[in-house]
Amino acid sequence: MKFKIIFILLILISVVVKAQNIEITGFIKDSLRNPLEYANILAVPNAENADMRFSITDKAGKYLLKLEANHTYEVTVSYLGYLPQNLTLAAEENDVSKSFTLKEGLNQLTEVELHYTPPVTVKKDTIIYLTDKFVTGEERKLRDVLKKLPGVEVDRDGNVTSNGKRVTKVLVENKMFFTGDSKLAVNNIPADAIDKVEMLDNYNKVAMLKGLQDSDDLAMNITLKEDKKKFVFGDVEGGAGIKERYMLHPNIFYYSPETTINFIGDINNTGVKSFTFRDYLEFEGGTSKLLQDAGSYIELFNSDFARYLNNDDFKANTNQFAAANIRQSISKDSDISAYVITNNAKTEAQSETNTAYLDNNTPFIEDRTSANNVNTFFTIGKLTYDYAPSFKEDLSFNSFVKITNNDSQGFISTINPAQNNQIETQSDIKNINLKQHISYSKKLNDNHTGTLEASYTYQNDKPITNWVTNQQILQGLIPLETDNFYNILQNKKIKTHVANAIVKDYWVLNSFNHIYTSVGVNAAYNDLYSNDSQLLSDGSINDFESAGFGNEFQYQFVNPFIGLEYKFQIGIATFKPAIYYHLYLWSTKQLNDSDSKRKALFLPQFTSNIEFNNSEKIRFKYQLNSRFPSVDQLASNFVLSSFNRVYKGNPNLENQLYHSASLYYYKSSFFKGFYLNIGTSVNKKIEQTKTVTQLNGIEQFNTEIMFRQPEHSWTVNGAINKKIKKISYKFKSRFRYNDFYQVVNNQTHLNISKGISSTVSLESFFKNWPNFEIGYTKDFSNYKAFGNKTNFENDEVFTRLEYDFLENFIIKADYTFDSYKNKTTGINNQSDNANASLFYQTENSPWGFEIGVSNIFNTEFKQQNSFSSFYISDSKTFIMPRIFMFKVAYKL
Template sequence: MKKYICFLLLFILSIISYSQSITLKGVVKDSITTPLSYANIIAIPKDTAKTMTFAITDDVGRYNLSLHQERYTITVSYLGFETYNFELDAQQDIEKNIVLKPKENQLEEVVIEIPVIVKQDTMIYNADSFTTGEERKLKNVLKKLPGVDVDKDGEVTVNGKKVTTMLVEGEKFFGGGSKLAVENIPADAIDKVVVLDNYNEIPFLKNLSDSDEMAMNIELKEDKKKFVFGDIEAGKGNKDYYRTHSNLFYYSPEINANFIGNVNNVAETTFTFKDFMNFQGGINAVFRGDGLSLNSSRSDFSQFMESQDLVSRSSKFGALNITKTVNNKLNVNGYAIFSDDNSNTFEETQNQYVAFLEDKESTTNSKNILGIGKINFDYTPNLKEQWYFRTQFKKSDNFKNNNISSIVNFNNNLINTRKDAIATLINQNIEWHKKVSNKHTFSFVADYVYNKNNPNTFWETNNSILQGLIPIIDEPIYELSQLKETQRNNFETILKHYWVLNNNNHVYTTLGNRFSNDQFSTYDSQLLNNGSTNNFNTSGFGNDLDFKLNDNFLGLHYKFRTGIFTFKQGGYFHNYNWKANQTNTTKKQKTIFLPDFLSEIEFKKSEKLKATYQLKSTFSNASKYANQFYLQSYNSVYRGNELLENELFHSARIRYSKFSMYKGLMLFASVNFTKKIKGIQNNVEFDGVNQFLTPILIDNPETRWNYNGNIRKKIKNINYKFSVNYMSSNYIQFIDNIRNKNKNNTSSFEMSAKTLYDDFPTIEIGYKRSLGKYVSGNTNSKFTTNEPFINIDYDFLKGFIFSFDYRKYNYENKEFNQENKYELGNATLSYRKENSAWSFKLDAKNIFDVKFKNQNSFSSYIISDTKTYIMPRIIMLSLGYNL
């Protein structure tokens, strides 16, 4: 660890000594000495080959500019004031206070391209002020904007807050997910990036509903409107690897159309699980927050999207998004998405159980087809009324074939599992929002969801499995079959009333009903060699459950604001009625109150403290209530419990944020607390590797704390980042009907330094260290993970771009004598001549040709050491064309 930290410190010192910077600082005021916050100071170098520098004043009017030793024109501007200009020969640190005069004639304003404009909940970035023309996609632009981050999964954050909705020209881009946008929108089409905090798509609800959403709107350049633009790329790699990708865009005042296509066999995933969740549909966020959630099965396409470590993958992806403005009252938009994915995985695992050791190999082949379509009608009869009509359809067909070789005490068990799952989802909802007067506003939604899943599973093995748990008949080859069907009909209606007593006092009333009807059935059997069937239904198998849940709820909240403080308190009364109709019928009824609380302190626009608390309730999916046995996997049998009730838990969070462009500082800290009062845990009974599981409802099963801190500081032309995370959980687990207390504590910190020089590569070098401790009964496990990393981006020789990322992974667990090491690296070199439509790219994935990754896991009854094999080194040459 010490050598990594020393190397990082030496890197930082060497970069600091790389260039001498001059500081220009001071205060911007008006003619009566009132500080002007969020004024813009722009330094334009006389050498036009150099990049301009800018700063924004803080809450007390201070600014701070880092300049090179050369001549500049300094421009200071503020809305409603005359622009102030002066010449500067930057040879030493200078302190200069500036006084701006009010404009005498507002009608003669001169439009100035200001890099960043901050006003209330909106930040507007002028993209050309931060880019050099070498950027390829939206993500490259966003990474250069102050306060904006884009991670490897395409998730965007601004000043530490996640962007939840992505817009282009004010319309949602493929449902509002960020990944498809940041990976595909061409950089040269972007004019401005507008960040909208506390976003609400219904304008007159913005100051009424407690939206914590953040949206990002991409405004396009004028020459990209009414014009088809985008790019097409094709590449060929070593062996048989290939990749083709296309993005086509058309925007006009009447119609917008986007198409994204990708075909590859290099495990490039255009559509991720996070994107899938964004396309799930559902109702507007303003109707959420009543404290109840209904868990649903994830046995459809989503479960196949999480694996990233693959031996091979081939994918076909196409997406079309169209928006049509019919007139000034009606807007129609929709999208269609198709994905066809074939993948293979291979894992080697050593499982250490309490009394024996298992060596296991697992090979999986899967084919997954998904289609999603959605159409929306947005009708705005006037500025005080809004209607939405939304219809979504999703269909998936997924096939998975898994082969396992399990060796226990020199006995080799071969198990083949084949699973075919067809899932269908239909979602229809209608929303209405009406501002009746300045004091009274109403919102109403009716939402219907139909979700059907038909997974069929077939197991084949050479040894008898699940002996004593299933009524199996001896055969040379054992063949087991399961037909399972889950079907849910869910209907919700919610009416909200916003009563504005005055600007500082609001009363909210919510009235709603949620009805859910779940049907769950299973049929397990053994297929015998003589063609007959050994039906397990005579031995307690075979489920046919009809589960109904009706929830009537009433919510009442009072919100008031005084000075820098905002408070909101209230709660929801829920009346639950549920019935599980199967071999016997169980009926239950319960009334419960779920209080919640919100408090916010806004010390200033850039510094906030927010605390929230809510008592939440959760109902499990129908399979947990099914009281007959059914096969869960090749070595486990599951039986539900019709006596289960809702889970109940406290959820609280405190979040502090502060950012200062003057100081180049961003600071975030949060504490999350969750305590289950009533919770469902599985009781696991073991017979060798075989498991019998059943859910039980227990008191105080889990308590969890999570602490996060993140600080970023810009000094001269270097960004420093330090983050820390600590998680502590205590939970109850039942093994063979014995109550076990488990403790899991993990902590990590990460520090890095990133250069921001105009004529020097952008280099980020950092180090991450993770510590973990797991305690269960007599098991005590500690692990340490060290991860040094480096990322490089370099624009050179007018048109060349080089990028490189490297991470070394070192895992150590001394108690179990485990130590795993591997390193991963990727590099890309691209070239595009100025004003040319053609581009070339050479990229290499898995440069060190690592064969597998090591992963370790442990619990109260098993310790696992897993090797997951990954794709080999791939070198690919691509040719691109920009439209």
């Protein structure tokens, strides 16, 4: 009933019609009748209660200007290098056709005085917004400003898109803001400090490499107001709630042409995380760069640190976060900058999981309850030196450090046909990671540009894990001695040294033909130590070494390579075939056993871009990839993975080999408020490492083999957005297909998983009415294993409401309804979640006050499903309870 009421209210809002609009259409051309693309038409109303309107011409020089009927406007038509035209236009009740011819202002640009600045300026790969033309003064943060810019969207997580393309870097006054991630910027930069927002497509930090290096980055540059360019500004927000809830969130910024200092702090026990996994990816170099090395990305994604950052579902969370950033200009040619991010968190998590094991011979069900108390501390720092004496030379040096210390105490209860058991777990994970990176670029002459990139990484992991239970576990796999209780201890140490270097020459034969040559080397040294043992009640140690446990394993890997790329342009299409020759040399050593191997591979690549115009593009990419196993996969002795898993590596593993191809089509129209994005990607594995499992109840023994049966994955993504008047209509969908083999209990099976997810939504952009977003998501998925098929369905309805009223009040609310079904097992669960807040601040007062409540309906858990090669799980993950908060904000 609550859902229906909210749904009906939002539907009623969506049919509100503010005022009748009339359309002014026509063409803007020069004196030779050539169309002027991106010409500006600005209509300023004479009445104070009417909105300013503007339009931009398309490639045919056509414009569409929507004006409120029965108002008079002062219209200005302008284009860079041409004399502007002005006229007074009375908007009646009928549509009007009006075209303009602009005369070129030959040698008169210095004499022309423009008494306005266009609200939007569009160049080939740059869009500039003058924010004062769009804001009302009620905005608090950059997020609120961006939502009012045409073609720009900000989602709940702080991701920013411009005309359907995601922003990957954020700059302030052309300098990187912290890590460059958008979330810290949109949630913390005050709205009243912003003068302009610039969207820079195909962004490259080194200007001379633009057009040489392929870049799909979209950067957002924030230009500050003149009185904020040497000024301290920011705000401090504090709050308290019932049941001893609290929060404190200071943001202090100092900007000057020579010095920039930022500080962001956050202390709360409301479950808010100020640093997420996406922020961590930016620290590691950015998602686009990491995905070029799939092995490094997967290893990073599966790390303990990443798993903590990815977890947003917990019963309780206390978070202490601080981030400081400083940039100092040493001279006109060089800058030095540094940032430090530190976080200390305490988390309580709980889940209940129902798992169906799919073995054809003995299928069974396990019910498992898990509870964990986790303490997480990390500090991340970066020091950067940039030196650019001229356009022809650029030097950058970066030094990174990451220190983590995580400890946890957990309890696991498992009920299954073989045993009813309770296990206490303890872990202590210490890690230090150091990385140095240098890049140097120099324009050698008109035809040749050279680059050098080199890096060195040192990582030291020291995880300690302890399992305590009153029943024997993993019988037949670990040699336990009979005792009153069983205390199992594991120590691991992993040291890694990685060095990379590449030298590249960009040879420009002419405007349409380039040749790029590369020479480089990748080298790694890994040292793995592990020890598993039983601590007996009398204090003695039962070492598992006699049963094949314990590793002292070294792994050395060297990969010299050379590459040749030919880039050429034919009409609107650009092609770049490439071939890389890699020589792989690696050796392994376990105690007295050692082995050395070598392999040579040619790895071809091909990319193509077809650019019909700046707003319509097709991109294709193909690559043959090779990925080598990690030291954990190679270590040849047993190691405990969990209370119910034992793992043994295989030193005879070689590289995986797989094809990957992707095709994307992008079209946008700033003129029509429309964008379309469609893409598909295909992967085919031809040689791979495969996990082989021996399953006995819930207990399993895993090892790796080389596997040469082909496996496939295929995804199709699409999104379309159309803005009509004050409503933006959106649709996005994703289809995925994956077939893969599993090897369980000496039997090989082909599994297939398929799924499709679609979301339809609409969002309003009224000035004086409540703004809302409402959407519906439908997920279908099925998973086929051991000849059995499992079907899942998920329905989600979400709404968001924001309303500025009585000049000084802002109300925000959001609601989500979720219905989850496992149609095969009959599991059906529904949940809803809602949050709301009311903010008050007078226009000239630095003080603001807010009352808010999260999880209004006090929803206890989220329902979700997962699957592996031999089981399907339905789980409940418990979340934060309802929280009431009263906040006070002070703007500096």
